[in-house]
Amino acid sequence: MQGQHYPDRFTVRPRATHYQSLLKTTHCPGRSTHLVIEHKFTSMVARPLSPSAEDYLKAIYGLSENGEAASTSAIAESLDIQPPSVTEMIKRLAEAGLLEHELHRGVRLTRPGEVEALRIMRRHRILETYLCERLGYSWHDVHQEAERLEHAVSDHLIEQMSLALGAPSHDPHGAPIPTKMGTIEETDLVTLNDAPTGTRLRIRAVRDEDPDGLRSIAEEGLTPGKLVTISGEAASDGSIRISFDTDSEVERSVPPELAKQIYVVSDHR
Template identity: 45%
Template structure:
């Protein structure tokens, strides 16, 4: 099942549980991909038949080991490209997600390896998401979502969601970036409580 659509499904399923524990449902997957639920149902059946996901009708969707490996490969591509666009081509962090969505399906493994080497094998992308290495290993620090942290919690910003470019701009305008020291209770842009992850 070599196709960009399959890769997008697997990457989205993986990303859903990367920063929280609830598995993705078909309706949530449809919303994340902007696709009709009926189309998602058909594709999930194909993914299950190919051994890439496990799924019972009306239940959650989980990646198999094979699906996880393939999803991590796509995340590696996406996040290396985002990092490359920011560092080498002057993109702002709110501009790279959509560009990377296109390029991740187009570049060769050889070019990806060259980009990784050129960038010095980065471990994190501009939004703080961990970049899997070529073997599929990925590392993360313990974290807490800003909205779940208690008042007075001190931590470092680990990750900022890249899903809303306008919110990314507002967070940047507020002087918050990956690596910033943060005390919960400080004013943050509206919506940031569900878009910022801190060290515990």
């Protein structure tokens, strides 16, 4: 998938998943032996999916998260693939029970399809986090690296990475990481260029597929967690005037192409 989709809502709720509960005995020096209930995803697919099929499921998940079916043309555009090839893959995934396709109405993931989409999203975002935090990658370099690795690593390795990282909830770009129990954070996100003037905003996430855009975002200090306020109407070229919470006297101009890559929520402190 070419880019990461950022959810529209931020309530923690179970997504349609299937996972195993395992009883595991653990012992730590100086502590009593205790039982830990460990949850993990288990695949609901009879055969391993191809990397291409996994990318399709991720794309459809993102395109249909607002409750609408994903159209063939939208899937083709998202993955930069010709529509006839998309039609053929949709047929194969439907036969595998991973999605439902209604003629002229688009496609929706079935429960098993959503499980697989969340599994690969979890892999991708943990890989990005590990590459940044443990291997020193820049945040503008990790997306394509994670795209390649997500199809090759095991679920066990991903869980070991997550454990080593302290079970992070978000990736370096602010996107929520699906939990191994099958939940994902969702919120009311808007892009910076669509946010109202005068509103105090918290940057929650940025799109991760444009390395040059990520470099510019970092240079401008518009990273997840920062507080900003849109201080005036957009300029004739579409640029957004903002001020930072830490220095409200200084205004900056954010180009429209950059503002569209930054996701914010209202901050009501």
